[in-house]
Amino acid sequence: MTVRVDDGFVEGEWGRWSGGGHLQADSTEELHAFADRLGLRRVWFQSKPGRPWHDHYDLTREGRDRAIALGAVPIPWREAARRNIALRRAARGG
Numbered sequence: 001m002t003v004r005v006d007d008g009f010v011e012g013e014w015g016r017w018s019g020g021g022h023l024q025a026d027s028t029e030e031l032h033a034f035a036d037r038l039g040l041r042r043v044w045f046q047s048k049p050g051r052p053w054h055d056h057y058d059l060t061r062e063g064r065d066r067a068i069a070l071g072a073v074p075i076p077w078r079e080a081a082r083r084n085i086a087l088r089r090a091a092r093g094g
Helices: 028-038 061-069 077-091
Strands: 003-006 019-026 055-061 074-077
Touching: 003 028, 003 061, 019 028, 019 077, 028 055, 028 061, 055 061, 055 077, 061 074, 074 077
Parallel strands: 003 074
Antiparallel strands: 003 019, 019 055
């Protein structure tokens, strides 16, 4: 199982989120366990029913840096998007 953090907010001005990204994992359980280690609140979890490839936590720059220090794999946002598209297609039988 792998926990990943993309660089979705690194480029551009995103206010509070500038420099941050999205925290995702191979399973919801693993994502929540890692988020707990980061001190994230469960109410910050973003999910869409029936779309597990969308499950994530948004991270600020500091949160992204802490996640990487704790072992999250940093990936470019384009790689994260490709992964999510592949998971969506697989779930829909495509």
